[in-house]
Amino acid sequence: MAVAWWISTVPGLAIMFIVMSMNIFGDWLRDVLDPRLRQLE
Secondary structure, rough: OOOHHHHHHHHHHHHHHHHHHHHHHHHHHHHHOHHHHHHOO
């Protein structure tokens, strides 16, 4: 693994980026669509 570190690092970073993007998108979608949050503002 010391020779080919990118074999596990690059896919790991890609998965981390996808998960974080979906999390941020889900939070944004909840903020837009949840009527209970609009009543609090």
